[in-house]
Amino acid sequence: xxxxxxxHGGLADGxxxxxxxxxxxxxxxxxxGGSFMDYLMATVVRAERPTSARPGEAALVLADGTVVGxxxxxxxxxxxxxxxxxxxxxxxALVVSVDAVVAVTGxxxxxxxxxxxDDLSFAVEPGQxxxxxxxxxxxxxxxxRILVGLEHPTGGESHLFGTRVSxxxxxxxxxxxxxxxxxxxxxLSGMANLRLWWEANGSRLRxxxxxxxxxxxGLGDAVHRKVRTYxxxxxxxxxxxxxxxxxxxxxxxxxxxxxxxxxxxxEIRELIRRLTESGSTVLLSSHHLTEVEQTCSHVVVxxxxxxxxxxxxxxxxxxxxRVYVEVDDRARARAVLEGMAGVGRVVADGDGLxxxxxxxxxxxxxxxxxxxxxxxxxxxGAQRLEDAFLxxxxxxxxxxxxxx
Amino acid sequence: MIALVGAxxxxxxxxxxxxxxxxxxxxxxxxxxxxxxxxxARPERDAGEGLFRLAHSxxxxxxAAVLGVMSGFLLVVIxxxxxxxxxxxxxxxxxxxxxxxxxxxxxxxxxxKAIVSGxxxxxxxxxxxxxxLVAGVSLFGxxxxxxxxxxxxxxxxxxxxxxxSTGTLLTRLVVATAYVAFGFTGLLAMGTLFSTMTDTPxxxxxxxVGVYIVSEILDGITELGRVRYGFPTHYQGAWExxxxxxxxxxxxxxxxxxxxxxxxxxxxxxxxxxxxxxxRS
Numbered sequence: 095x096x097x098x099x100x101x102h103g104g105l106a107d108g109x110x111x112x113x114x115x116x117x118x119x120x121x122x123x124x125x126x127g128g129s130f131m132d133y134l135m136a137t138v139v140r141a142e143r144p145t146s147a148r149p150g151e152a153a154l155v156l157a158d159g160t161v162v163g164x165x166x167x168x169x170x171x172x173x174x175x176x177x178x179x180x181x182x183x184x185x186x187a188l189v190v191s192v193d194a195v196v197a198v199t200g201x202x203x204x205x206x207x208x209x210x211x212d213d214l215s216f217a218v219e220p221g222q223x224x225x226x227x228x229x230x231x232x233x234x235x236x237x238x239r240i241l242v243g244l245e246h247p248t249g250g251e252s253h254l255f256g257t258r259v260s261x262x263x264x265x266x267x268x269x270x271x272x273x274x275x276x277x278x279x280x281x282l283s284g285m286a287n288l289r290l291w292w293e294a295n296g297s298r299l300r301x302x303x304x305x306x307x308x309x310x311x312g313l314g315d316a317v318h319r320k321v322r323t324y325x326x327x328x329x330x331x332x333x334x335x336x337x338x339x340x341x342x343x344x345x346x347x348x349x350x351x352x353x354x355x356x357x358x359x360x361e362i363r364e365l366i367r368r369l370t371e372s373g374s375t376v377l378l379s380s381h382h383l384t385e386v387e388q389t390c391s392h393v394v395v396x397x398x399x400x401x402x403x404x405x406x407x408x409x410x411x412x413x414x415x416r417v418y419v420e421v422d423d424r425a426r427a428r429a430v431l432e433g434m435a436g437v438g439r440v441v442a443d444g445d446g447l448x449x450x451x452x453x454x455x456x457x458x459x460x461x462x463x464x465x466x467x468x469x470x471x472x473x474x475g476a477q478r479l480e481d482a483f484l485x486x487x488x489x490x491x492x493x494x495x496x497x498x
Numbered sequence: 499m500i501a502l503v504g505a506x507x508x509x510x511x512x513x514x515x516x517x518x519x520x521x522x523x524x525x526x527x528x529x530x531x532x533x534x535x536x537x538x539a540r541p542e543r544d545a546g547e548g549l550f551r552l553a554h555s556x557x558x559x560x561x562a563a564v565l566g567v568m569s570g571f572l573l574v575v576i577x578x579x580x581x582x583x584x585x586x587x588x589x590x591x592x593x594x595x596x597x598x599x600x601x602x603x604x605x606x607x608x609x610x611k612a613i614v615s616g617x618x619x620x621x622x623x624x625x626x627x628x629x630x631l632v633a634g635v636s637l638f639g640x641x642x643x644x645x646x647x648x649x650x651x652x653x654x655x656x657x658x659x660x661x662x663s664t665g666t667l668l669t670r671l672v673v674a675t676a677y678v679a680f681g682f683t684g685l686l687a688m689g690t691l692f693s694t695m696t697d698t699p700x701x702x703x704x705x706x707v708g709v710y711i712v713s714e715i716l717d718g719i720t721e722l723g724r725v726r727y728g729f730p731t732h733y734q735g736a737w738e739x740x741x742x743x744x745x746x747x748x749x750x751x752x753x754x755x756x757x758x759x760x761x762x763x764x765x766x767x768x769x770x771x772x773x774x775x776x777x778r779s
Contacts, residue, residue, distance in 0.1 A: 282509075295601060
């Protein structure tokens with residue numbers, strides 16, 4: 095099937111989707127920015143759909159003969175890339191995904207001379223629990239504020255459910271967001287705050303998931319007390335209740351455990367875990383890397399407003415080139431590993447050893463240890479997300495690292 | 499829109515200080531009336547005090563006298579607080595961002611807040627008038643008023659006297675109350691604009707009340723000539739002629755036009771500004 099036409103007219107109609115609402119990845123899975131999308135839209139001459147293509151899949155042929163894979167559906171990025179390259183038979187083909195719940199392309203935001211966000215592109219697919227990481231001032235909160243329409247980007251675009259974000263846009267009804275700390279009308283009760291917030295745009299309280307939200311908040315009778323009497327933890331829990339009223343498909347949580355004591359952090363972390371288990375898509379920023387490691391499936395790392403890395407948590411930890419090994423005899427294992435080719439520094443870490451692998455494979459490492467009579471309890475990727483994160487920031491690479 | 503206005507109204511009236519203002523709006527007119535009654539009529543000393551001098555003649559004139567006093571300060575402060583806190587108050591508590599991350603247009607939210615501000619200042623002015631009326635009629639009775647003419651030192655007539663029936667007094671009281679309430683339109687529009695420009699409600703309130711004070715001061719400088727006609731407070735006392743001169747002054751119309759102009763200009767700027775503003779609170 096061949097669909098021909100202008101990019102803003104027949105072609106987009108033929109594909110059944112608006113090209114303004116797509117996000118693109120190259121063959122390595124790197125997310126491509128707004129300039130590429132401009133180029134794409136200016137140069138597409140026709141779209142082709144092989145008979146084997148699924149709904150949403152197509153090949154876009156550009157004016158210079160380049161073939162671009164255009165893929166919708168609920169595919170993971172990596173499999174999409176491989177599949178597109180396969181059926182296009184075109185090395186260097188590009189893959190475009192239209193189904194991202196969150197899609198940010200070429201996003202920039204400046205405040206005077208300060209660049210808060212610089213040409214940032216990433217996507218969060220349905221069902222992903224994505225951590226947005228970065229040091230203070232990396233631009234995480236600014237990105238989240240732009241995503242919910244609180245701030246206007248200086249350049250680029252942000253999309254929710256395929257629709258460009260604007261202040262008060264309809265797609266926000268599908269989003270539950272907590273930006274920085276939860277805040278309420280302090281002189282009203284928790285319940286009055288929930289009711290007022292929900293009913294302000296004409297919704298009826300009986301349509302909200304009030305019971306579910308209150309159960310999640312777990313405030314009991316305190317929900318009828320004025321919010322000004324609440325602890326920060328109670329406010330955060332009420333904040334979760336508020337964002338859950340609409341049964342959101344996407345949760346945007348900015349530092350949800352900031353300012354809480356350890357007990358409250360644990361409660362909120364448990365709450366997030368329950369929410370993610372229910373299948374919601376989540377974009378979560380946090381300074382607590384343990385929280386991200388335990389909660390998130392994917393991460394986007396920002397540094398000085400730019401994308402530093404993106405991919406799965408597992409692969410990001412693995413990509414640091416470190417493995418963590420737990421053995422019964424640490425001294426013997428250390429001696430064995432230090433003598434192995436392709437192994438760098440070996441350091442004691444907790445109950446195990448941190449090992450830098452330059453070339454060797456984990457299986458070689460295990461074979462060598464077992465061969466030397468050392469019992470191997472655990473071999474994992476970089477032992478902590480924190481290490482991978484710090485490595486990433488210290489390396490300060492210009493090009494973003496895409497893993498997974 | 500009705501739901502949005504309802505929500506904003508709830509937020510505005512359920513502040514704890516609302517009760518304090520309610521007490522002041524009802525209690526002060528009663529207090530002023532009681533003081534006026536206790537002092538007794540002293541025409542030779544009260545000459546020139548206009549409405550207060552006439553108020554001894556009939557309780558129906560007391561609310562006008564009270565409005566004249568309270569529209570110069572307390573109601574100005576209340577208008578400043580209502581408008582200044584509308585957006586900045588929510589920004590300061592951090593709640594504004596949660597109001598705006600729903601599918602609600604910023605323009606509609608601001609209009610809803612402005613409607614609530616307008617309703618509240620009308621309610622405040624009406625409360626003052628009604629409290630003054632009840633207190634006035636209780637202490638001075640329900641009478642028609644006879645206003646004596648004014649003679650010059652040479653014996654010529656400067657102004658002829660006239661009678662105001664109770665029906666006329668009541669009608670003019672309604673007109674005066676409405677005019678006083680509408681006279682805060684420009685101030686509310688400016689206060690709403692200031693409120694969108696800061697996250698500090700005290701700053702927005704101060705700026706709003708400050709504009710009123712500066713306008714009053716500048717309006718007193720006659721050398722400024724016709725420029726003064728554009729000041730938001732220039733025509734604020736135009737309604738007093740209804741009682742003291744027995745006429746509907748052209749200044750009433752001029753005052754309405756000036757207020758509408760302020761509403762259009764500052765309301766328009768507030769909408770434009772709020773829609774493009776980054777919410778960083």
